[in-house]
Amino acid sequence: MAYLCRSFIGANSLIRTSVCQYPLLQCRPVVMKVSAAKPEAAEGHDERNMRLKRPLSPHLLIYKPQLTSMLSITHRMTGCALSVYALTFAALSLSPGNFPHMVEAVQSMHIPAPIIFFGKMILSLPVAYHLCNGVRHLVWDFGKALTIKDVYTTGYAICGGTALLTIFFASL
Numbered sequence: 001m002a003y004l005c006r007s008f009i010g011a012n013s014l015i016r017t018s019v020c021q022y023p024l025l026q027c028r029p030v031v032m033k034v035s036a037a038k039p040e041a042a043e044g045h046d047e048r049n050m051r052l053k054r055p056l057s058p059h060l061l062i063y064k065p066q067l068t069s070m071l072s073i074t075h076r077m078t079g080c081a082l083s084v085y086a087l088t089f090a091a092l093s094l095s096p097g098n099f100p101h102m103v104e105a106v107q108s109m110h111i112p113a114p115i116i117f118f119g120k121m122i123l124s125l126p127v128a129y130h131l132c133n134g135v136r137h138l139v140w141d142f143g144k145a146l147t148i149k150d151v152y153t154t155g156y157a158i159c160g161g162t163a164l165l166t167i168f169f170a171s172l
Contacts, residue, residue: 067155075133078126117170124169129162
């Protein structure tokens with residue numbers, strides 16, 4: 001820039017102010033100073049954040065649990081539980097003996113009815129929740145109930161429907 005300004009004004013000109021004869025062209029002398037580069041600190045990213053007392057980012061403790069995030073996590077967990085159910089059923093179908101024989105073995109233990117009912121509820125909860133939330137996702141796939149209010153309304157409906165279906169499945 002300085003070279004360009006000198007070529008317009010002239011090297012020996014007395015006009016060396018900040019504004020030259022061309023209004024769009026600003027001229028001023030520039031002196032560059034050379035200094036040695038400072039060596040970078042030896043500390044890493046994690047050490048620096050610990051020194052500054054910063055939490056891990058994003059840290060789970062700073063987030064308030066929301067219905068939508070909890071339902072999403074639960075949907076994934078129930079999907080994993082159903083996978084375990086399928087693998088267990090496949091392994092039991094390959095074992096010697098048949099299903100009525102296994103039911104007879106459980107009945108011979110004389111387990112009280114409330115404990116059996118509670119066990120059936122525990123086993124049917126993932127099935128009921130994953131079924132209800134799967135229907136909710138199908139509704140979303142059709143582009144319905146996508147507003148925040150509808151998402152929360154359907155979330156609470158999923159919780160209620162899961163409770164009712166779990167009790168129904170356990171009573172069978």
